[in-house]
Structures are given as C-alpha cells and as structure tokens.
Amino acid sequence: FFTDVRECDEGNGGCSYTCHNIPGSFKCSCPSGLQLASNGLDCEDANECLDGNNGGCGHECSNVFGSFVCKCRPGFRLDVDARSCNDFENCALNDGRGDCQQICNEIDNGRECSCYHGYxxxxxxxxxxxxxxxLEEPRRCHQFCNNTEGSYRCFCDVGFVLDANDVTCSDYDECMYVQPCEHTCKNTFGSYQCGCLQGYRLHPNGSCVGW
Ligand SMILES: [Ca+2]
Ligand SMILES: [Ca+2]
Structure with a gap:
C-alpha cells in the first residue's frame, strides 16, 4: 500500500529555500522576489521589470537581486506607492524660485522660468x-533715454524739464524759476534771453553795463 515519503525531512529535499511535503512528492518554493530555477530546487532572481507591466513602475524599472526599484525621470518624484511618478514641485526651492533666476512657474511635467518687468x-x-x-521702437522717450538695470529713464536737453509723465520734455521757464538776468528776462523755447533797461547794454557775460 501507499506510504508517503517525507522527502523534505532529509536534506530539505534538496531545496535551497523552503521545502513543502505534498502527498507522493514534494516541492520547493522561494521567498518573495526570487523564483524557482529550472531545476526546481534553487532560487534565482526574478526580473520583475520584465513582467510585461514594467514592474508596475510609472517611469523606469530597475531590477535588483530579490527585488526591483522604480525610478522617476528628472522633475518627478516617486509616489508613496513606490511605483508611480508625480510631477515634482520644481519651484519649491529657493523661496519659490526653484532654479530660475527670477520667477518660476509650475507647468505640466516641469517648470518654466520667466522674468520681472524690464527683464x-x-x-x-x-x-x-x-x-x-x-533701443526699442517706437521710442519710449521724447528726447533722451538712459537705460538702467531693470528699467530706463527719460531725460531732457538743457533748457527743458521732464514732465510728470516721465516721458515728454517741456521748456523750462528760466525767467520764472531762476531769474538768471540782471534786468529783463524773456523766456524762449529751450532757452531764455536777457535784456537791459534803457541806458544799459548787455555784456557778453549776461550782466547789464552802462553805456
Ligand atoms: Ca533696462
Ligand atoms: Ca526756456
């Protein structure tokens, strides 16, 4: 009659890991991450990345002995499930600037840098x-333009003043504001003319001298 031989009791049945006694026979099994070799005894690494599903990894699957690890492309971070890859918070570092010099904008699959006004x-x-x-057309300033870091300033020729709009120039009324003449003063566009009272003549230095 039939007597089951307990093969596992002797030398682990030849299994390199676990031996299971079953009626009339035995079989070996392997721990998680390893698979039974073709000889039915030894255990060898299973390449989970070749399971047809990329090991379940969202991006890259990397086989290691007894296991595998998922890796994400730059700009992505592995999710807590250790499989899927999430868009990385690219702008989180440097006070929200990320690796951008001025402004960092989160976009799908990465970040996009932009600049402040004037840059x-x-x-x-x-x-x-x-x-x-x-250097831009149309010209920004009525008369002269001075480029500055992040901005620019308009300025005006001698005899003119910059208007409150910081763009246009208006004649400076020297007669009203600085009284440059000894006797009479006549404002002109961009300049002024001094004159002298009767009996005086204008000296080249601008003063009035008697005849
Ligand atoms: Ca500028
Ligand atoms: Ca003037």
Whole structure:
C-alpha cells in the first residue's frame, strides 16, 4: 500500500529555500522576489521589470537581486506607492524660485522660468537679462533715454524739464524759476534771453553795463 515519503525531512529535499511535503512528492518554493530555477530546487532572481507591466513602475524599472526599484525621470518624484511618478514641485526651492533666476512657474511635467518687468529670459531659459528699452521702437522717450538695470529713464536737453509723465520734455521757464538776468528776462523755447533797461547794454557775460 501507499506510504508517503517525507522527502523534505532529509536534506530539505534538496531545496535551497523552503521545502513543502505534498502527498507522493514534494516541492520547493522561494521567498518573495526570487523564483524557482529550472531545476526546481534553487532560487534565482526574478526580473520583475520584465513582467510585461514594467514592474508596475510609472517611469523606469530597475531590477535588483530579490527585488526591483522604480525610478522617476528628472522633475518627478516617486509616489508613496513606490511605483508611480508625480510631477515634482520644481519651484519649491529657493523661496519659490526653484532654479530660475527670477520667477518660476509650475507647468505640466516641469517648470518654466520667466522674468520681472524690464527683464527678458536668456537662451538658457533660466537667467534674466535687462531689457534695453532705449533701443526699442517706437521710442519710449521724447528726447533722451538712459537705460538702467531693470528699467530706463527719460531725460531732457538743457533748457527743458521732464514732465510728470516721465516721458515728454517741456521748456523750462528760466525767467520764472531762476531769474538768471540782471534786468529783463524773456523766456524762449529751450532757452531764455536777457535784456537791459534803457541806458544799459548787455555784456557778453549776461550782466547789464552802462553805456
Ligand atoms: Ca533696462
Ligand atoms: Ca526756456
């Protein structure tokens, strides 16, 4: 009659890990992450990345002995499930600037840098450089333009003053504000003319001298 032989009792049945006695036979099994070799005894690494599902990894699957790890492409972070990859908070560092010099904007699959008013993004997409507003058309200033870091200033020729709009120039009324003449003063566009009372003549230095 039939007597079951307990193969596992002797030398673990030849299994390198676990031996299971079953009626009329035995079988070996392996711990998680390893699979039974073709000889049915040994355990070998299972490449989980080749399971047809990329090991369940959202991006890259990397096989290691007895296990596997999922890795994410730059700009992404592995989720708590250790499988899926989430869009990284690219702008979180540096007070919300990320690796941008001035402004960092979160977009799908990454970040986009931008610049403050008066600056423009350089070719590397990260740094910002001053815009030279004085070279732009149409011209920004009525008379003269002085480019500055992040901005520009309009200025005016001698005899003119910059208006409150910081763009246009108006004649400066020297006669009213500085009284440059000894006797009479006549304001002109961009300048002024001094005159002298009867009996005096204008000296080249601007003073009035008697005949
Ligand atoms: Ca500028
Ligand atoms: Ca004037």
């Amino acid at each position: 423009q993004l350089t070719r590397n997409g990260v740094n910002c450089t001053d815009t030279n507003e004085c």
